[in-house]
């Protein structure tokens with residue numbers, strides 16, 4: 001193994017929403033940043049794409065929301081909750097110059113963030129795997145061991161190591177980040193893309209033991225998903241997954257189910273078997289975790305990307321302002337535990353519809369608080 005003599009202010013492992021956004025913000029603030037990913041290219045990944053207001057507000061602030069719309073991302077101006085046959089429709093307020101929210105495909109959003117990181121001055125190394133950490137005499141993380149595309153290991157030094165390497169984070173393992181809260185495996189999900197569905201905004205549909213939804217995304221397509229308890233998955237989607245998905249939508253909206261059936265089979269249906277949730281410690285001596293690496297929850301509340309971008313904003317703000325890693329962790333945890341708890345309850349799919357409405361009201365209050373955090377002048381100073 002050879003040692004690189006360069007020292008970075010930050011080495012960030014994982015170049016998707018959490019890592020690329022953190023790299024962009026730290027580099028914009030003048031930090032010397034290395035952004036690393038084991039993938040050869042940053043393309044598509046598991047996601048149903050829905051962004052909540054804080055994420056869109058951040059993308060708008062970073063000058064990326066408009067570019068995403070120019071690249072063909074649908075704008076949604078309405079969100080409808082279907083509680084069985086009852087519908088509650090809520091018009092969405094504009095976000096800056098954008099008339100509503102957006103749900104960009106990950107092959108568009110993630111590389112755009114990587115490009116923005118490069119434009120801000122970050123160095124990017126793909127096909128490069130994080131293998132472990134190096135530590136100083138004081139036990140503080142002092143650098144990383146990386147493996148290049150030819151399989152050669154080398155070390156590089158940094159003042160801050162950022163783990164943005166997803167749910168099964170190797171960085172979290174290497175720094176022994178304690179798990180502060182763990183939740184059981186949530187729902188299993190299937191989704192695919194359908195053309196020729198009118199854009200009526202986000203549609204979130206709930207019926208006993210079932211959550212489904214429609215999310216307008218890129219190229220005139222809707223991402224259509226269904227989630228159910230893992231034990232029901234094979235019965236519902238095992239033999240003919242396409243018909244299973246249409247039948248699941250029909251449970252709350254037979255008209256939309258008909259549109260899906262006549263739109264024809266989605267090109268490919270994607271499956272996610274569900275996974276346990278966690279909140280790990282957000283930072284320690286010389287390291288921090290952002291995105292799923294620090295905080296993963298069931299996709300039931302579609303908030304993972306929003307949290308990843310909020311983490312990037314909070315961590316970079318805390319580092320660049322000198323407020324420190326504790327300030328980052330405090331901000332991340334302010335709503336994180338309650339959000340995880342609510343998501344776990346919703347993802348368990350064993351609520352009554354009345355209880356579910358209360359959960360949604362509380363989630364909405366938290367999302368409003370997150371949006372308010374972004375427009376608070378004191379926060380703006382910290383996270384400038």
Ligand SMILES: Cc1cc2nc3c(=O)[nH]c(=O)nc-3n(C[C@H](O)[C@H](O)[C@H](O)COP(=O)(O)OP(=O)(O)OC[C@H]3O[C@@H](n4cnc5c(N)ncnc54)[C@H](O)[C@@H]3O)c2cc1C
Nearest residue numbers: 014016017018038048049050130165166291292299304305
């Ligand atoms: C089925 C499903 C649907 C979802 N739908 C939504 C939704 O509608 N809205 C929403 O907000 N969220 C959604 N999410 C959650 C969202 O996808 C995640 O929260 C988000 O991808 C987290 O981003 P991240 O950057 O933290 O990590 P990831 O996207 O997991 O990226 C981690 C990166 O780290 C790299 N990496 C891993 N290990 C190493 C290593 N050892 N060395 C170098 N690189 C490494 C990987 O290659 C990867 O590129 C969904 C999740 C699932 C599973």
